Amino acid sequence: MELEELSRDLDATASGMERVSRRLRVAGAGPAVFGGDGPGQLGALGRELARLEAAAVSARAAEAARVATVTGALADGVRQVLAAYRDVDSGSAAPR
């Protein structure tokens, strides 16, 4: 049934996006790579660039996680619709 395939596709998408998010949560170059441990204003610039990069990577991880969550919820919704159709087909649906 197509809705069953759709829910499986959505689950696969949610899993893929969750993996992207998980990898990004431990990514990031770190302050030293930007020269954050340098002297004076040079170090200040390095720390600021590192802060910007860390915030950006964290934001990408959060956005990927959000797509995973919403996609997972869509898969659940499709499964609920599918269950309702099956109830109707089997004649076991309780009247509202």
Added chain:
Amino acid sequence: MTGDLLARVWPHAEDLLHRIDAQVRIDGAPADHPVWDLVRRVGALPSAAIEHFLWLEPAPLLRARDQMLGEAESARAALSQVRGVAWDGAGADAFRDRWAGLAEFADGADQRFVATAEFLADVVRWMQHSRDELAIEMAACLGSREAMAIKVDLDHRTAAADLAERILAAAASCLDQGWDVRTRWADRLGEVPWREPSAPGVVSVTHLEVR
């Protein structure tokens, strides 16, 4: 440390720069010499400023950029797993609205993944440009009349201040360009929150084509 021009010039300039530092630190420079403003602006003497750029490593940033592009590709592949499906029935409208909203959000997220990678590439370009600029300035200083004066202890106080000014002016220019990189990207990389569709849960009987 990369094997670029700065890495090649540094061994020839290291001794001169340490002597310049020592002269400025111990013997000082005329009170109205421009070097003092530059020392305050950069927050370092010449050898420390050059060594700072010397130890900046573009390679980890290039790896971080590649990872970000790889994750963007993984995200696209994950989203492409939802195949077309024809759906006539209750809930199709609600699903369609939500999927369209999610696809729009995912498109924006994809652009921000790429922007994050471009930011990292911009930082690498700034690092490499700075290293080249400083190497060229140091090479010019090495062959200067002031460098010769320091070597033979002739009027070395003024000579050291003049060379320190040249090197710190180049470092200050690199510093300004680095802050420009930060300014260019500061407002483009933040998290964009997900917003629920305005009328979730609408149920009607329709036909749906995903993709």
